[in-house]
Amino acid sequence: MSESKRKTKTSSEVKRRYNQKAYGVITAYIPKETADAFKAKCTADGISQAQVIKKAIEDFLGF
Numbered sequence: 001m002s003e004s005k006r007k008t009k010t011s012s013e014v015k016r017r018y019n020q021k022a023y024g025v026i027t028a029y030i031p032k033e034t035a036d037a038f039k040a041k042c043t044a045d046g047i048s049q050a051q052v053i054k055k056a057i058e059d060f061l062g063f
Contacts, residue, residue, distance in 0.1 A: 026053075026057075038052075
């Protein structure tokens with residue numbers, strides 16, 4: 001007899017609760033043109049926006 005493994009998905013609600021517990025949110029309002037240029041460069045370079053911002057904060061804090 002072969003047992004089939006049940007596939008499960010982590011619900012969006014569970015992920016949301018984890019993210020709220022483990023991460024902080026920083027919001028910044030910048031000119032639309034700057035935001036659009038930032039998003040375009042991230043896409044062109046194949047890097048996530050969050051990764052760029054996290055690196056900038058770590059550099060600023062001296063991590």
